[in-house]
Amino acid sequence: MDRSKLARRLIEASHTTADHEKKASRMSTIDETFGHKTIKRERKDKAPLDKYTSRTRRGYKSNRSKPCKCQQNHTSETDLSDIQTEIPPPPPLSDVSDFSSSLPFTDEYLIRRKRRRRLWWPSRETRAQMIPVITSSIGTFIVGFSVAYHALSEFIPPSLANHLWVQNLFCLCGMFGAIFHGMIISWPRKKLLSIMSMAQVISWLLVLFGRGELLLLGSRGIAGFASGITVGLVQVYISEISHPSNRGLAASLPTFASIFGSLVCFSASRVISWYYVGICGLIVSIVHSLALMSILPESFRYLIRKGKPNSAMRSLEKLRGRPEIHPEFNAVQDACDILSLEKDFGTLKIFRPEFYKPVYIAGAIMFFGQFSGIDGVLLFAFERYKNDALPSSGFTHFPVVVLYCLQLVATLVCGFLIDKKGKKLMLLVSTGTCAAAGLALGLYILFEDLEIVDPAFPWNWIPVACVIIYAGAFSLGLGPIPWMLFGEFAPYKHKGLAVVILGLLFWLPSLCINVTFVLMQSKLYLSGTLWFYTIFCIFGYLFVLLKLPDFKCVSLETIQLHFISCRGNKIVDRY
Numbered sequence: 001m002d003r004s005k006l007a008r009r010l011i012e013a014s015h016t017t018a019d020h021e022k023k024a025s026r027m028s029t030i031d032e033t034f035g036h037k038t039i040k041r042e043r044k045d046k047a048p049l050d051k052y053t054s055r056t057r058r059g060y061k062s063n064r065s066k067p068c069k070c071q072q073n074h075t076s077e078t079d080l081s082d083i084q085t086e087i088p089p090p091p092p093l094s095d096v097s098d099f100s101s102s103l104p105f106t107d108e109y110l111i112r113r114k115r116r117r118r119l120w121w122p123s124r125e126t127r128a129q130m131i132p133v134i135t136s137s138i139g140t141f142i143v144g145f146s147v148a149y150h151a152l153s154e155f156i157p158p159s160l161a162n163h164l165w166v167q168n169l170f171c172l173c174g175m176f177g178a179i180f181h182g183m184i185i186s187w188p189r190k191k192l193l194s195i196m197s198m199a200q201v202i203s204w205l206l207v208l209f210g211r212g213e214l215l216l217l218g219s220r221g222i223a224g225f226a227s228g229i230t231v232g233l234v235q236v237y238i239s240e241i242s243h244p245s246n247r248g249l250a251a252s253l254p255t256f257a258s259i260f261g262s263l264v265c266f267s268a269s270r271v272i273s274w275y276y277v278g279i280c281g282l283i284v285s286i287v288h289s290l291a292l293m294s295i296l297p298e299s300f301r302y303l304i305r306k307g308k309p310n311s312a313m314r315s316l317e318k319l320r321g322r323p324e325i326h327p328e329f330n331a332v333q334d335a336c337d338i339l340s341l342e343k344d345f346g347t348l349k350i351f352r353p354e355f356y357k358p359v360y361i362a363g364a365i366m367f368f369g370q371f372s373g374i375d376g377v378l379l380f381a382f383e384r385y386k387n388d389a390l391p392s393s394g395f396t397h398f399p400v401v402v403l404y405c406l407q408l409v410a411t412l413v414c415g416f417l418i419d420k421k422g423k424k425l426m427l428l429v430s431t432g433t434c435a436a437a438g439l440a441l442g443l444y445i446l447f448e449d450l451e452i453v454d455p456a457f458p459w460n461w462i463p464v465a466c467v468i469i470y471a472g473a474f475s476l477g478l479g480p481i482p483w484m485l486f487g488e489f490a491p492y493k494h495k496g497l498a499v500v501i502l503g504l505l506f507w508l509p510s511l512c513i514n515v516t517f518v519l520m521q522s523k524l525y526l527s528g529t530l531w532f533y534t535i536f537c538i539f540g541y542l543f544v545l546l547k548l549p550d551f552k553c554v555s556l557e558t559i560q561l562h563f564i565s566c567r568g569n570k571i572v573d574r575y
Helices: 003-033 035-045 049-063 093-102 107-120 124-152 169-183 189-209 213-241 247-271 274-295 300-305 309-320 326-340 346-351 353-370 374-385 398-421 423-449 461-478 481-488 495-547 556-565
Strands: none
Touching (some): 124 169, 124 189, 124 247, 169 213, 189 213, 213 247, 213 481, 247 481, 300 326, 309 326, 326 556, 353 461, 353 481, 353 495, 374 398, 398 461, 398 481, 423 461, 423 495, 461 481, 481 495
């Protein structure tokens, strides 16, 4: 073969190979870009897989039609494996940390900020529950305000001020209010609270604008009757709506509000006249009645018992502040169905363990709390130190204000500790400390009467310390915890009778102490009277130690089922 021909053939072969390589690269790009349309067409033609590339290239070359722009970004599932996309590696860790540290709000900063906020700002669930609790506790604030106002104000004429029944008319009407509360226990909680708030408004209107002795006495009677219903109703309502994890704190707020109401009344009397103090009470009562009608939800347990599950679920969702309420709602509903199957024994129900065990435990602690002698200690402090503290200002209620401030702090401490430590431990500390302080105070007064000690310095700090310790220890357990048991231990099917018994065990001892304290002091002297009440503190300590089961973070239905089964004192909640 001629060299020129050979060279020519080699050049043509090289050009042909280059053309084939260009065409192949171009067709592969077409297959990758427009593969979706090609596969669809080949599937219609039912072409074999081994002829896919050649038929596609020939069809594209012969038709010479450009695909639609909307199909330019489509890629087949079979072609995705052929596409090799290079993902850039992540930046080095040092670069990321340097970059995040330069930002003003990093993840670590936000976490620290959230933790700091949790220390002082409650969560959404806590706020949703505490708003109704605080709103209903304003009712006991008005009760404490009314007790202080009617006990120490000067609006009663002098002709009636010395009568014993006039001085104790508030407690006497409170007893009738407690009895009436048991009769209307089946009424809606929200509606009944609103009615009692309006009754307080009527009482303040009679005090401020009434003319005549009959209207003034009627105002005191209406205030006592409404207070007798309100103090028990608020406690029952809060116990029904509270979650077991923070029911202790929520149930201590009514006692806190009652003490705070008396403190505000005594403090306001130092600045303004008693007439304007009554104006303040009227304004608070009106605001409370409006708040009850607008923002207070109904008790979801009450709605479940009345056969309204949809309304109960909406109320529970509002109380918890979250939609995930089905486990708690189902547990409460199942327990209420079990408790509703309990047989009604009529008048013999008071002999059944599911009734008398919780009622006599809660009633005994309520009785020991009233007979612990706190009223006598406060009266002793008032009579002894009213002229020693701030003599130039003429403010004789200063000792009572100081003791109420101490009780306010102790009640708040009890609310924060009771969910963790339990009611039994708090009651043991409270009753034991009250017994020791009462014994020491009575012993000092006896030595003072016998002139064994000099009431002047350096022994004058002993009665002050005993009074302060006594008042603080009382508010640490014996003050708020009996009312917590009032709402928790009331039986499911016989709540009305239990409310009557427990209410009478509060108002009747209070009435007896107010009537007999001066008489006992004249017969037994002040030291003997304090020792008499100290004996009840000792009995209360032994009763709590031996009889009170330790309930901690459990539901109301679990407590009731425990008393029905009577199987020891250990309780495990369902949620």
